[in-house]
Amino acid sequence: MSPATQTLNDVNIGAVANLIGAIEADPAKADTQWRATVTWLGGFRTEAKIRGFAPISSDEPAGLGGTDTAPNPVEQVLAALGNCLAVGYAANATARGIELTALRIDISGPVDLHTFLGLREGHAGFSDVRADVFLESPAEQSEIFALHDHVLSTSPVGHTIKAAVPVTISLAV
């Protein structure tokens, strides 16, 4: 079977192989740029538009002053991490010929609200983030752990959280 028609894990690994080949021929093809546009809807309700997709709605729980109509931004970060890790397992399992039969990831983390609420200075974000990965596969356990190690070392959202990434926020009034 040619790479272009492999469909293990329902992953189009041929497209990934093509991208890798294109980047090896022209490294600049690895430089990708991503965007979102957020609009405030009043209160703590906002929505984020990404390309042509339905917006990602956001709100805060009532205890934080919101109207609790959608997940809040820190929950969305956890969702993004879990979604990213799942892509990592699916892509790299497929590249290694490993079948996945099920994959679930529970993500959690604490936030101390003192800084967000202006009660003290310091770190306003997650103090740490934890992901528990439940993966089912007929592959050998050693293969699964090697896959796991690879995913940890290559996760775009995982690295964005665990590294100090410069954030520049400019105001145009």
Next chain:
Amino acid sequence: MSPATQTLNDVNIGAVANLIGAIEADPAKADTQWRATVTWLGGFRTEAKIRGFAPISSDEPAGLGGTDTAPNPVEQVLAALGNCLAVGYAANATARGIELTALRIDISGPVDLHTFLGLREGHAGFSDVRADVFLESPAEQSEIFALHDHVLSTSPVGHTIKAAVPVTISLAV
């Protein structure tokens, strides 16, 4: 008007004031815990469940081997940042008595795919993230810039990205 009934910017600032009062009386009330559960749906399609809300769907563009049915995880991180900043402006503007008439935030950032694709070791995430904030208000410009500075120093998602937050990922096979 009592704090409990203030509705400037459609924000229930009374609820925020109540939370601040509760935390000042019992600092442990600032310790919040957040969760998401991600399920792999095949290919690069996943969904993240948060409390009782409709899941946040995720996929990858076709060029990255996905079926392009939803924003991808790195786009979701940008969405979360923009949503978080918007809440920060809305909350703190309201606390300062500043009316917002419109607020839009464009967020963008580059990812070099070499690490994600296993072509080299290193940082797989955003190299940096940029947010451009377009805020309309009848308030004085000096007040708006003071608000802006405060939001930057108190953003949970902004700080999660710009600080090195420990990420622990455990595999249960």
